[in-house]
Amino acid sequence: MRGHGWRSVLRRRRERTSRNGTISFGPMSGMLFVVATPIGNLEDITLRALRVLREADLIAAEDTRRTSKLLAHYAISTPTISFHEHNSRQRVPELIGRLEAGAKVALVSD
């Protein structure tokens, strides 16, 4: 994924927005949360993880079907979007756009 990861997109944005060499990510007022989720037992999730998933505007999930089961179990209705190695080139700019627009995005990986 050389050149298409978070880091390189952030770097390009930063270069575009910085004027005097200061490190700046522009008006990115949103927040990215990396959330650990259970491998097997659905009980193996923290209260904080559930709250973050519930309060997020969007959940970027490696496997949306798997994540949907978790969300359904806890009656969490936050929308999900697939995010995996085969669509990250397209998704990273999308997600950064959402973050810049102030969204809270939770990232869930299997």
Add this chain to the structure above:
Amino acid sequence: MRGHGWRSVLRRRRERTSRNGTISFGPMSGMLFVVATPIGNLEDITLRALRVLREADLIAAEDTRRTSKLLAHYAISTPTISFHEHNSRQRVPELIGRLEAGAKVALVSD
């Protein structure tokens, strides 16, 4: 704690109860649960950990005051007993006695 840990007590019990060299822990029908608890944020605890603490007959805690705050926060009324390096010589046989009597014991360490 040479000779006074769980292992040595279990070994002595085993030697006392085994007859034909089989490994046996006697009528130990209880269960010992090792429960991970939050270091800082009280939200950083899993639903399973809360259930185990709630359903246990006894919580052996390294620091009962600290653990009591956690339990009070989640309205868990399971009795606690202190269990740390300075009283383990006395406590280990007690706790094994409880386990043999069928108790569910949760072990919480800081």
